[in-house]
Amino acid sequence: MGYELVIGLETHVELSTESKLFCSCGGHSSANEPNDCVCPACSGMPGMLPVVNRHAIELAVKAGLMLNCKINQYTTFDKKSYYYPDLPAAYQTTQWFHPICVEGLVDVEVAGETRQIGIKQIHVEEDAGKLVHTNDSSLVDYNRTSVPLIEIVTKPDFRSSAEVISYLKALKSKLQFAGISECEEGAMRCDINISVRPEGSEVLGVRTEIKNMSSLTSIEEAINKEAIRHIDAIERRTEILVQETRRWDDVKKRTFPMRNKETAADYRYFPDPNVMPVVIDDEWLAEIKADMPATVSEQIEKYMSLGLSEKEANAAAAEANLSAILDGVIAKGIEAKTAAGWLLTDGLGILKKNNIQPKDLVLDTDKFAWIINAANKGEITRNAGKTVLTAVILENVDPESYCKENNLTAQNDIELVKSVVAKAIENNPKAIEDYKAGKEKAILAVFGAAMRELRGTASPDLINKLLKEMIS
Amino acid sequence: MRYITEINKNGNIAVDDNILVKDVLASAGSHILDSFAPLFSAEAVERLEKSGYTISGKANVGEFGLDLLGETSYYGIDTENGNLKNAAASLVSSGDVEAALCVDLNGAPRRAAAAEDIIFIKPTYSTVSRYGVIACACSGEQIGVMAKNAKKAAEILSVIAGHDDKDGTSDLKEAYDYSLNDTVKGKKVCIIKELVEDASDEVKKSVADYKQKLIDLGATVEEISFKNLDAAMSAWQILLSAETCNNLSKFDGVKYGYRTPNFKNIDDIYVNTRTEGMGFLAKATILYGSDALSKGRYEICYDKAMRIRRVITEEIKKIFENYDIILTAAASSKQFESYDLKDSFNKVFEESKYTVLASLSGCPAVVTNGVQLMADSFKDNTLLSIANATWEV
Numbered sequence: 001m002g003y004e005l006v007i008g009l010e011t012h013v014e015l016s017t018e019s020k021l022f023c024s025c026g027g028h029s030s031a032n033e034p035n036d037c038v039c040p041a042c043s044g045m046p047g048m049l050p051v052v053n054r055h056a057i058e059l060a061v062k063a064g065l066m067l068n069c070k071i072n073q074y075t076t077f078d079k080k081s082y083y084y085p086d087l088p089a090a091y092q093t094t095q096w097f098h099p100i101c102v103e104g105l106v107d108v109e110v111a112g113e114t115r116q117i118g119i120k121q122i123h124v125e126e127d128a129g130k131l132v133h134t135n136d137s138s139l140v141d142y143n144r145t146s147v148p149l150i151e152i153v154t155k156p157d158f159r160s161s162a163e164v165i166s167y168l169k170a171l172k173s174k175l176q177f178a179g180i181s182e183c184e185e186g187a188m189r190c191d192i193n194i195s196v197r198p199e200g201s202e203v204l205g206v207r208t209e210i211k212n213m214s215s216l217t218s219i220e221e222a223i224n225k226e227a228i229r230h231i232d233a234i235e236r237r238t239e240i241l242v243q244e245t246r247r248w249d250d251v252k253k254r255t256f257p258m259r260n261k262e263t264a265a266d267y268r269y270f271p272d273p274n275v276m277p278v279v280i281d282d283e284w285l286a287e288i289k290a291d292m293p294a295t296v297s298e299q300i301e302k303y304m305s306l307g308l309s310e311k312e313a314n315a316a317a318a319e320a321n322l323s324a325i326l327d328g329v330i331a332k333g334i335e336a337k338t339a340a341g342w343l344l345t346d347g348l349g350i351l352k353k354n355n356i357q358p359k360d361l362v363l364d365t366d367k368f369a370w371i372i373n374a375a376n377k378g379e380i381t382r383n384a385g386k387t388v389l390t391a392v393i394l395e396n397v398d399p400e401s402y403c404k405e406n407n408l409t410a411q412n413d414i415e416l417v418k419s420v421v422a423k424a425i426e427n428n429p430k431a432i433e434d435y436k437a438g439k440e441k442a443i444l445a446v447f448g449a450a451m452r453e454l455r456g457t458a459s460p461d462l463i464n465k466l467l468k469e470m471i472s
Numbered sequence: 473m474r475y476i477t478e479i480n481k482n483g484n485i486a487v488d489d490n491i492l493v494k495d496v497l498a499s500a501g502s503h504i505l506d507s508f509a510p511l512f513s514a515e516a517v518e519r520l521e522k523s524g525y526t527i528s529g530k531a532n533v534g535e536f537g538l539d540l541l542g543e544t545s546y547y548g549i550d551t552e553n554g555n556l557k558n559a560a561a562s563l564v565s566s567g568d569v570e571a572a573l574c575v576d577l578n579g580a581p582r583r584a585a586a587a588e589d590i591i592f593i594k595p596t597y598s599t600v601s602r603y604g605v606i607a608c609a610c611s612g613e614q615i616g617v618m619a620k621n622a623k624k625a626a627e628i629l630s631v632i633a634g635h636d637d638k639d640g641t642s643d644l645k646e647a648y649d650y651s652l653n654d655t656v657k658g659k660k661v662c663i664i665k666e667l668v669e670d671a672s673d674e675v676k677k678s679v680a681d682y683k684q685k686l687i688d689l690g691a692t693v694e695e696i697s698f699k700n701l702d703a704a705m706s707a708w709q710i711l712l713s714a715e716t717c718n719n720l721s722k723f724d725g726v727k728y729g730y731r732t733p734n735f736k737n738i739d740d741i742y743v744n745t746r747t748e749g750m751g752f753l754a755k756a757t758i759l760y761g762s763d764a765l766s767k768g769r770y771e772i773c774y775d776k777a778m779r780i781r782r783v784i785t786e787e788i789k790k791i792f793e794n795y796d797i798i799l800t801a802a803a804s805s806k807q808f809e810s811y812d813l814k815d816s817f818n819k820v821f822e823e824s825k826y827t828v829l830a831s832l833s834g835c836p837a838v839v840t841n842g843v844q845l846m847a848d849s850f851k852d853n854t855l856l857s858i859a860n861a862t863w864e865v
Contacts, residue, residue: 040510040511040512043727044722044727045510045511045727045728046492046498046500046505046508046510046606046607046722046723047492047498047510047512047514047603047604047605047606047607048603049602049603049638049639049640049641050640051637051638051639051640052640079718081717081718081721081765083721083724083742085726085738088722088726088727089721089722090718090721090722090724091718091721091722138738140726266766266767268714268717268718268762268765268766268770269765269770270714270715270718270765270770270774271778273610273611273641273715274607274610274639274640274641275640276640276641
C-alpha cells in the first residue's frame with residue numbers, strides 16, 4: 001500500500017528592520033557584546049510601554065503581498081505568557097487574534113511540476129533572547145530579545161520533503177529579493193507538522209511536530225525519517241503514534257520526543273492593552289505596494305523578453321543583489337544579453353574564486369558599464385576586461401585609470417602583434433613541428449606564449465588569425 | 473510610614489511608589505522589587521521637574537496599588553484611631569506637599585481623598601502618559617492628582633497631561649484646557665441611586681449635602697438607576713486581574729529585585745521568589761487572572777468581560793447624552809478600619825462598586841467634598857470647575 005505525506009510548515013524569519021519591534025534598540029546583528037543592544041523595554045523592566053515599529057508592519061505586509069495573502073487592514077497584538085529566562089517580560093508579544101496577513105497562495109515546483117501551497121497566515125512577533133550555559137550557571141543575553149520576526153504558517157499542503165525544500169528555497173529568495181529579511185544562515189527557523197495516511201484517504205493521520213529546524217539538509221532528512229517512523233508504526237506496529245512535539249538529533253539522524261514539561265504550557269493569550277490596534281489604511285497600503293520590487297517571476301519574465309536564456313534569467317532573478325546590478329547596467333544602455341554574460345559568467349566566476357557570496361557583491365554599475373562598453377568598442381579585450389572587473393570588484397578601482405596604469409588598453413598595433421607572434425613561433429619550434437605533423441592542439445602553446453607577452457591586451461581572434469597565416 | 477523613600481525635604485510633590493523616579497528605589501509597596509532602582513523617570517515626573525516642581529519622595533502604597541487605601545504595603549501602613557491612613561492623602565492633607573501623583577487602578581486614591589476631605593482627579597484615560605508606572609491594569613489605570621483644592625489639581629494636571637510618544641495609547645492632543653472656566657449653573661446632574669443607598673449614613677449625608685450645593689448653584693439634580701453594576705464589577709475584576717497577572721509575571725527573580733535564597737534550579741527561583749516576595753492580595757489577583765485567561769476559560773471570562781466593558785461604556789455614554797455630571801458616593805464609608813488581609817480580595821472587590829464605572833469606561837472622575845463626580849471623557853475641566861465652585865461655597 002502506498003502512503004501519502006501531509007506536511008505543514010511554520011517558518012520564523014527575522015525582519016530587516018533598523019530597530020526592535022517595540023523599542024529603538026538596534027537589532028542584535030549590530031551587537032558586539034552580550035546585552036549590548038538592550039534597553040529597559042526589551043529587558044523587561046517595569047514602567048516601559050511598547051511602541052510599534054511601523055517598518056516591521058510594512059515588511060510583514062510586503063511578505064504577505066509576496067505570498068498573495070489577504071492583508072488584514074485591522075491587525076492587533078496579543079500577549080503570550082510563559083516563564084523562561086530568555087523571555088525577560090515573561091510574555092511574548094505576538095498576533096494571536098488578528099494576524100496581519102491571511103489566506104495566501106504560493107507555487108512550489110518539483111521536477112518541472114508545479115503545485116500550490118496555501119498560506120494560512122503570517123503574523124508578527126518578538127524574538128526571545130539567548131541562554132549561554134556554563135558549567136555551573138546559565139547566562140542570559142537579551143540582544144535578540146524583541147527583534148521582530150514574522151511567522152509564516154502554511155496549510156498542510158506539502159506532500160513530500162522535496163516540495164518543502166523547494167518552498168523554503170523560493171521563500172528565502174523572495175524575502176531577500178524584497179528586502180524583507182536577510183535570511184542569514186540559521187535565521188530561518190521551521191517547525192514541521194507531519195502526518196502520513198494511506199494514499200487516497202481523506203482522513204488525516206496522527207500528527208507530530210518537529211521543532212526548531214534551520215538547515216535544509218536536516219529538514220529533508222528529518223521529514224524523510226519521520227515519515228518512515230510513522231509508516232513503520234502503522235504497518236508494523238513498531239510503536240503507537242501520539243500527537244506530540246519532537247526534536248531532530250542531527251548526529252543520530254532521528255527525531256525524539258521533547259519532555260512533556262516543555263510542551264504542556266497554557267499560554268494564556270490575550271490582547272495587549274498597551275498596543276493599539278494597527279490600522280493599515282488604503283493610503284498606507286498603497287504606499288507599501290508601490291515600494292514593492294517586481295517579483296522574481298516578473299523579473300524572470302522581463303529578462304527573457306530582453307533576450308536572456310531561461311537559465312540566465314533564473315540565475316539573475318534569484319538573487320536580489322545580482323538582479324539590481326543587472327537592472328542598473330541595463331538602465332545605463334548596455335544590451336541585456338551582453339550585460340548578463342559579463343555578470344553571470346565573468347562576475348560570478350570572480351566571486352567564486354574569491355569566496356564571495358553573490359548577495360555580498362558590491363559593484364558600481366557606472367564602472368561595470370564602462371568596462372562592458374570599453375570591451376564592446378574594442379578598447380580592451382574581453383580578457384583585459386575580466387582583469388579590470390576583478391580589480392573593481394575586489395578593490396573598487398577606477399577601471400579607466402587602472403587599464404592605463406596596467407597597460408591593459410587593447411593592442412591595435414598590428415605590426416607589434418605580428419612581431420610578438422613571430423617571436424612566439426621562433427621560440428617554440430617543437431610545437432610548430434608537432435602542429436604541422438597534425439597535432440592541432442600543439443599550437444595552443446604558441447598562442448599562450450603570444451598572449452602572455454601581450455598580457456591579454458590583444459584580441460585572441462587577432463592572434464589566432466596571425467598565427468595561422470604566419471605558420472602556413 | 474508616609475514615604476518609603478524620601479528624596480528632598482523641601483520637595484513640593486509626592487509621588488506614589490509605583491511611579492518611577494530615575495535612580496530612586498521603587499518598590500510599588502512590594503518586597504519583590506527589593507532594591508530596584510529604575511533607569512528613567514515617569515513622563516509625568518519628568519514634566520513636573522521640567523516645570524520647576526521638586527519631588528519630595530516616594531509615598532507608601534499598597535502592594536502594586538491593588539488595595540483599599542494602602543494597607544497591603546510590605547513596608548507597613550499608618551492607622552489613626554484604628555482607621556487606615558493613606559500615605560499620599562496624609563501628606564497632601566497635612567500640607568507637607570502641595571500635591572501628589574497617585575496611580576488609580578482600582579479606586580484607592582479616590583477612597584483616600586474622600587477619607588481626608590481633599591481632591592483627587594482620575595483624568596480621562598489616555599490623557600496622562602503611563603510611561604513609568606509600574607503597571608498592573610494597563611487598560612484602566614491612570615495617573616491622577618491629589619491636592620487640597622481643585623485649582624492646585626488643575627495646575628498640576630495641566631503640566632503632566634498631553635500626548636507622549638512613549639505611550640502607544642496616549643491621546644494625540646498636546647495639551648488640554650483645565651482653566652476652571654465652566655460653571656455649575658444649568659448643569660444637569662444625575663445621582664446613581666445604587667451608588668448611594670448602601671453607603672454609610674455619613675457618606676449619604678455627604679452626597680445629600682453636595683446635591684444641595686449643586687442645586688443652590690443652579691444645577692438640576694435627578695436620581696437614576698444603573699442596573700448592571702454587578703456585571704461591571706465582575707468584568708473589571710477579570711480584566712484587572714488578568715492584566716495584573718501578566719504584568720507581574722516579569723517579577724521572577726531573574727533580572728532585578730528580590731531573589732529567593734532557596735533554589736536549586738530555575739523553577740525554584742520562579743516559585744520561591746514569587747511565593748516569598750508577594751503578599752496575599754497580589755497572589756490572589758494573579759491566580760484569579762490566570763484562571764480568567766486559561767484555556768477553556770478565556771471565552772467565558774476575559775472575552776466576555778471585554779464585551780461587558782463595551783456595553784457598560786455605551787450605557788455610560790447614554791447617560792452623558794442626558795446629563796452633564798454623575799454624582800455618587802466615592803466609597804461605602806468615609807473611613808476603613810484595619811482588617812485581616814486575608815479578606816482583602818473580597819473587600820476590595822465589594823468596594824470597587826463605587827469606582828468601577830470610571831475605571832472600566834475610562835471617563836474622568838473627581839473626588840471632592842467626600843463625594844465622586846464623573847463626566848464624559850475629556851470633560852475633565854467641567855469636573856474640576858464644579859469641584860472648584862463647590863469648594864468655595
